[in-house]
Amino acid sequence: MHPRDQHTGSVGNTAESAAQPLRSDAERNRARIIAAARTVFGRDGLSASMASVAREAGVGIATMFRRFPTKEELVAAVFADRMDAYVRATAEALANPEPWSGFTSYIETVCAMQAADRGFADVLTMSLPGAETLEACRAEAYQGFLELIARAKDSGDLREDFTSRDLVLLLMANAGVLSATGEHAPDAWRRPVAWMIQSFKTPARGPLPDPPEDAALYQAMRRTSLGLTSPETGKGR
Template identity: 65%
Template sequence: MTASATPDETQDGQPEPGLRADAERNRDRILAAARRLYAAEGIGVSMAAVAREAGVGKATLSRRFATREDLITAVFADRMDAYAAAVTEALADPDPWRGFAGYIQAVCAMQAADRGFADVLTMTFPASKALEARRTAAYNGFLELIDHAQAAGHLRDDFTSQDLVILLMANAGVIAATGDAAPETWRRLVGHMLRSYAAPGAALPPLPEGPSPSALYRAMVRLARTGADAS
């Protein structure tokens, strides 16, 4: 058991079988509240805000999740499993380039669906061994995916795994900036980036339509207001 685990929880944050029913309900409420807040606002949400959203006291939250990383690990464990599974599915595609492009689109879609997960994919949590193990498994699979797509001659030879990190950072920024004003903008970014990764002769997926001028303007106004509120 890690130093941050509570006596009635296992190392991966799951409740022990003997956990009291009321404590288990509190844990479920905390996780549900954290998922809602993280998805809408990102993982910068404070623990106090999570406790308020869950309708529990700070002490109750601390008993279930002693640290912010403990809570993040529990909230995003299933999403990190899906992240690792996406690369396994891509590697199973008999067309390496199609598998590569599909993986890029799938991971960026995961980011778009959950702002918190968009944050998690561009950060590391050294104290969370479970979360980082899933990330490492996905990364190693992605390295293999790169090798296959380059060997097939459809992925540029100068593409590296760092380019995915750059894309995820850029995609997270677009998602945060456009919000509900132009929520599909990220698809256009990903479409352009896949074209930049493709070697000559690779089959290019259709380029998604960009946001309308009015939607992009609303996103720019929203971003300006967000910046003003933060200052």
């Protein structure tokens, strides 16, 4: 090998060895940001700012936005495993041979998931078009819930005027209860959820007002997610 070739090879090896720590550092920063976001979102909900996540992770805001250019991308990374669990809850409920038990256990499980993680309580009541994986999981769980509804109605246990929109309203209501009582009465949510479940059962005690239209409910879910796509100000919603 020509001496110049030897020198070039040495430089190349040095550059390659230097690049590896950079890649490792980037991955470590990403993992730290996700772990910090789990803590911050779980404690404060999705209203927490990107800057607060960066402080928790011990990284600069510029590093934060290099790893996650939008808040939706960060939310998707943080809650991917919880959305997988959400889908599994639907499958487990459908595997229950008792339609009413499967239906009610699903509602209780999902509400308990909200209670365990304030950030996830927000995710379940939002539509996040920029988080395609989360939305795909939501769609899969929704189809399973439609089947749970149909089975519970066919068995004569679920009142005929119940719709899938009623679950969205219940989750929104539960998120509100958790926000108000979580710090001082963390199990308070169980009582209104039990009331709601009992009200779903036949025989119906009386007629209900019409549920919101699908488009209106979707807009309500979108409204709660406004601000997740943030500029590099570090501000939240």
